Every structure is written in C-alpha cells, then in structure tokens.
Amino acid sequence: MIPQTVSNLVTLLSSHGAKAYLVGGAVIDMRREQVPKDWDIEVHGISMDKLEGILEELCPKQCGQSFGIFKLPSAMMNGLDIDISIPRRESSIGTSHTDFLCDFDPDMTPEEAARRRDFTINAMFYDIATGEIVDPYGGLKDLKDGVLRMTCPEKFIEDPLRALRAMQLVARKCKVVDPETTETIRGMVDSFGSIARERIYEEFKKLLLMADKPSVGLTFLKECGWLACFPELYDLAYWPGWEEKENWQFKGQFDEGCPHNPEWHPEGNVWIHTLHVVDNAASVRELIPEEDRLAFMFGALLHDVGKAATTVLPICGAIGHDKIGVDISCSFLDRMTNEKKVIETVSNLVHYHMQPWGRREAKDGSWKRLHSAMNERLDLLGWFSRCDWAGRPERSPWPTTEKGEDFDHVPSKLCFQWHEDLGIEPIKKVLMGRHLKDAGLKPGPEFTPRLDAAFEAQLDDPELTRPELLEIAINFKPKK
Template identity: 35%
Template sequence: MKIPPPLHAALAALRSAGGRPRLVGGCVRDWLLGLEPKDFDIEVYGLDYEALGRALGPFGSTDLVGRSFGVLKVRIGGTEYDFSLPRRESKTGAGHRGFAVSPDSNLTEAEAAARRDFTVNAIAYDPIEGRTLDFHGGADDLKKKVLRHTSAAFTEDPLRVLRAFQFAARFEFTLATETAALCRSISDTYGELALERVWGEWDKWALKSAKPSLGLGVLKQTGWLKHFPEIAALDGLPQEPEWHPEGDVFVHTGHCLDALVKLDSWQQGGPATRRLLSFAVLAHDFGKAVTTKQAERRGKLRWTSPEHEAAGGPLAEAFLQRIGAPHDLIEHVRPLVVNHLLHHDGPSEYRDTTVRRLARKVAPATLDDLMAVMRSDHLGRPPLVSAETEKRLGFLRLGAQKLALEHAAPKPLVLGRHLIGLGCHPGPHFKPALDAAFESQLDGAFYDELSGIEWMRNYLRAHPEAVKTPLPRHAPTRPA
C-alpha cells in the first residue's frame, strides 16, 4: 500500500517504541479493491495511551479530545490522522450514543476486528511487514463482492443497515442472505437513528454510487424500504409494458439511476451537482404512486399516470425532509421533478421563448440539470430508445446553448432603479410593472438594458397609474 511518507515515518516510530501499528477499515478495503486509499485510520497494539502520545509527539500537534475512547488525533505533514488503541464496545441503550467504549490493551487483533460492521471492513494491514491480517474472511468476501456481518454485534447499531445500503451502491456488492436476515430482525430500531446519521448515509449514496439501484435493492431485501414510503410505493406499481418493458416503477427508477451515474453531467459534476441529480432522478416518478390508473389509450386499456410529474413535487419534498436533506437541496430538486416529462410530451423544436420560460421554471436548478434528469429517465426503459425523444433533447440543448441558459436562468434586465430613473417613486406599484417587463423580456420583446428601458417608457405611458411623477422629457442616456 502506498502510504504518505510522513505517516510512514510515524508508523515506524510506533514500531520502534514497541507498538504494533495496523491500518484498518476503509483504507485497506479500498486498496484491496484497487482504489487509492484516502483516509488512513491506525490501530496500535502493545502501547498504552501515554506511550502512544510520546511516540507520536515529535511528528505534529496532538489532540487529546478522544482520550476516554483511546483515540489520539495527530496532524502529520498537514493531514490529521486518528490513532486508536484496541477498545471494547458494549450496548448500554438505544441509538448510536448508547454504547460504552473503553480501551482494552488485552484485546487480541481478531477480537478487535470483530467489532467492525462487515468482514470487508475488518481486514487490517501491517505497514511495517507489508501484509494483510484477515481474521474473518473479508478478503474472500471482497473477491465475491459480498457484504457479510462480522459478528452478532452487528445488530447493536441499526446504522449498519444503511451503511450496507450505500456500500452496495458504491462498490457493487450484494448482501449475504444471513446478513439480510439480521437487518430484517432490527428493522423496528430505525427510529433510534439520529436524522443527521440517516442523511450521512443517503448523501454517500448520492455522491459515490457506481450502481445506485443495488442500494435500493438492499433496502428492499432487508425490509427497510418501509422507512422510506415514497420509494416503497413504487415497488410493484405497474407501468404500461409497451412503454415500459423493464417492469414496475421501482425497477424503472433503478435503471434511471444507473444510467445517470454514467452521464458526463454526473461524473464530471461536483458534490452539489451529483447530490442534486441523484435525488431528482430518485424522486422523478414519486407522483406515479398517487396518479397511476388504467385508461383507454389508442383503443386499448393501458396503465397511465396523468400529471404524475406535478404530483411528485410535494412527495419529493416530504421524502427529502424525512431523511434530513438540506433545505437548499429540496428547493433545487422539486422543480426538476415537476418539469421532468418535457422530453416525452414537449415540442420537437424549441422556440427561444419556450427555452427562456423553461429555464425560469426549473430555477434554482438549471436546464443542464433538467436535461440530465430527462436523459436518465429516457435511458431507464431498456431496451427502448426513442429517436424522437433523442431529437427533442438535442433541440433543447441547442436552444439552451444558443441563449447561454444551460447553467443559469435568465435574469431581469429592467430593475427598480430604472423605474426611479424614469421618474417613478418606489412603492408597491413597482412590482406589476417589473413583472410585466420580465414577461416581455422572456417573450423576446427586448434583449439588453437600453431596449428594456425603452420598453418600460412605453409601458409607463400606456399605464399612467404606475407613474407617480411626470416622465422626463428626454430618454435616459445609455447606461455605462
């Protein structure tokens, strides 16, 4: 394993002091999966807390805040690392705070590893001898891409089920049958979880998934889907086979999410973009749960979901609030859900006015965001691919690029200061005048500030009630 040189020097010092340092947890798992380890956690055997501090003191500033847990934080080479002693954990109450944790220098490495959630996270690495220490078959499970609990203590922390959910999606793992059974046995303890911990696992799913549908599959397999009723309502919800040969709405949503994470918009996007797109695609068909019915179409009784996109907005908001999502995210997701169906029913070509108004509708999200959601929806019906839909999406992209509206909605060109410059006193009468100006701007009546001011002069002449003082005789000079 490639270990940062400053950290390696500290590990060697621990060994010289009589300790046995081990890299543990995600860094070992990621390394064995061929990924570059980022966060290094170190467990040290053979030393007490004072000896640990003395050995690490020369390498950087230390933080003793974790002393009661046997954890020492040390900043080495500009990076903070956690060095911990082996410790016992015993369940004392409900929730993630209901544990008694105490360092125990008599613990064996196998016993210490057994407190970890999954076997794939219980593999240790000896950085001095360059070998792995696998006491619970984690390496074999990694090869098989299986998530298996390390011990019966798994059931003491319900968060581990949500960790299984996001691990499955991130690393394309499946859940061992016996582990799924344990998860089902503790389904009623979901309420013990603090909201921020629930959100933390959902956020990792949104940001890091390689195959998001596998995470949803874990929720279904474990019986935990019931804790997210907007998603559970999609499971088994029928769709018209001619239009959706892939299956029900739950299956369709999984296909859409798996298509999303392959798009450039998601792969090249930062955390905010990935988070937004993942949750918008997850929620895009929530409205089908309350609108799906059979109706005659083209001379045949078919499954339809009229106006499900509008019905999905409140459901998406309720779901995101329930899992602790930031308010800003909810504001961005909702308009994408409500407007996601344009690629099916929209025009084959887009006038400038249509593009401007659509960009305004989806704000604070963007047309680029909307097109990613629509394309994911389109690709979520394998093996169907519609040439007409591809054409519509292409025209929308061209229209957005032409008007430079892919990444931002249009902003009003005429503002209150312009009304003041035209002789109006500020007051409630400003709003209807400015709203009318913006609507005309979206319709293409003017394209820059100067022509916008001229439009407003004409509007005020036609609506004298909006003018509190006479208009100046001469048009204002061109703005700087």
C-alpha cells in the same frame, strides 16, 4: 503503495513499542490495488495516554473522546486523511449511536478487536510493517466472492445504522448480502427511528456518490424490509393504489409496484424505472459539477415519486406527478438534511424533469423561462432528461444509436444548446423598479406583477425597448 508519510508514522509508533495495523475500507482498497482515500490505523501495544504523547507534535484532534480516535491534520500529513485509534470493546447502553461504553485495551489481539466491526470485509487487519493480513473472520474470501456478511451477530444488532451501511456497501464493495445477515437486518427495522437523521443522510450520500450501480443497494433495501422506512420510495415498489376497490380488476395485469403503461415503459413499474434512472445518473455523474452531483443523484432517485399519488388505471396516466412530486421529494429530504441548496435543486429537477420533452418545438421565450425556473442550470436538466429517457435496459444515457439507426436525443440536446447560449447567469431584466418610480408609480402590491409582466414580454421579444416595456408595465391589469 503505502505512502511515505504513513510509513514514517508507523516507524515512529514502532520505535515506542507499538504495532500499527491498517483497518477498515483502506484494507479493501489495498487488496484491489486502489489508493485508499482514508487511512484508518489501529495501534496495539501502547496505552491511550502514551499514544497521545507520541502524536502530540503532530497536533492531533481527538474525535469523539469516548471512542478514542485521533485525527491528524491533513496539512501535516501531505494531504492524507489519517485517523489513529487503539483497540476497544464496545457495549451498547442506549439507543443513540453515541450510547456506547468503550473499554480500551492496548493488549487486545486483532482477532478480538475485529469482533466489534460490522462486516467481515471491514474486519481485516493489514500489518503495515510486514504487509501481512490478519483475517480472523474470512473477510478476504467474502471480498473475493462479493459477499457482505456481518462479523458478529451479537454486536451487529447494537447499531441499527449498519442496515443502511449494508445498503451502500453492497453496492460499492460487494454483490450480495448473505442470507443470515439479511434476516438479521430485517429484524432490526423497528430500531430505524433511533438513527440520527444526519447519519442516514451520510449513508445515502455514499450510495449515490460512490456506487457504480446504486440500484444494488436500493434493491437490498427492499429485500430486507427497510424500504418501508422511506414511504416515498416504498409506495413506488408497493403501490397503495391497489387497495382502492376500483383498481382491483386490473391487478392481474401488473405486479405490486406503481404501474406504468407498458407501451411507454416496457421495463416495468415506477420502482424498476427509478432503479434504471439512478444507475444512469451514476454513470454520468462525473460530468456534473461536483457541487451539484448529490442533488442530481437525489433528483434521479425522487423524480417520479409523485406517480404513486397520481397514477390512474387502466391507462396508467400520472398527470401532474412532476408538480406533486416536489412536496413529496422535499418531505423525503427534510427528514435527512437542512441543506437548502440540495433540496432546492432536487425540487427543480423533479418539478421540471418533463419540460425538455414538451419544449422540443417551443419558442425562445419558453426556453428562457425554463432557464430562469431552473436557476440557470439547463445543463443539469439536459443530463437528467437523458437519464430519464434511458430508464430501461436497452437504452443508455449516452445515446448515439437506437435499434441500429442514428438517434439524436432532441430534448437534452436543446437543453445543452440553450445552456451554452444563456450560460449560468440570470437573464438581466431591462425594466427595474426604479424605472416605475421615475414614471410616477408608487410601490405597492401591483409593483411586482407589473415588473413580472414586463419581464415576460422581454423574454418573448428581446428587441423590446425599455420605454416599450414600461408601457406594458403601466398598462398591466392584474387578474381578479
């Protein structure tokens, strides 16, 4: 299973007296008979300077000089992502993830080198030359049992990001976090503010794009107390509306989460529903274009965040939660990233996620407006609608039957049909600004509203000619 490129690299290192170990997630992948995506190699027995000299012809790029990691260009490694380092001791000297003092020691044993690693399943060393595994902290057993356990409590607390690594790793590699590790993470919550926003974003990306059931990681986030660091989600699991006096009389009918009408949501509160929807989205994400997957998954996570601010008892109505949810979801994402396309797509999914249901019997113009509002991505909205509808245990986003009867999910079906008809291109406007100028109208504040009125008419009746649309634009009276 070891690629020849990696074997050749190990042979090169061995010829200089070094011993090479595969470390980190690659060892887990090897144990599960999966091909590693990343090849992290730790080299023992030679100095940093000597290692750099050996690798010189391979044009390595040193990443984070203080951490002593050499990244080999994938173009020279047959497309493989290979990082090479030597063992080191780390001592925290500040609150930033870069505030570590590193002591490189090529003579360090694997047992000692593993102490700085976050979890036991990541503290295993695979001897590439012999195929043997050095496992000083019981990572193999924990991997088999599905337990995520910290390696060394004293070193673990030095980096608060490890709490969020636990979130995504328990969902991807394990089943549960062991109690002692959970309590240690609970005690680290006050350090959340020291984590760089881009690092938080990366851990959520791993959770949402790589876990079969992201709900496992999100549930852990609640269990360890770190959900409070994300108030938009926290308010779904612990509804602030219960603090309002007028809602006290209904407490006995619901749990602590943002309440749902049990007739429409027998699965439970908004948080529980969200967990189901996120898992549904993960089950279909491979069908989503790669450039849209992250936004699709974040949309699933955030689609109902507006309900915490709009839910009214006793009927559990949440009118307008889709619109209010846009600003709330943007607030969540703005604290992590500047990726405008992701934020825009998430905003659209949150804003319009209820629309397919309301357009089951709508006219053509209504669907064309939704096509434009969604930036021509009704296919995303179709899958999203299915995942939301299936946000309860007995349903699936692959609806074929319900209760043994033939079932056709009309809202998503219509999204897919209209996407096929309209494609991914904007609807071409028949009337343009130059036509207004040719008709003698001067550009001004009313120019755009006139064109918009003509376009709205075009959407409702595509048979209208340009002269007819021009007449509509000229006669348009703006509302005062």
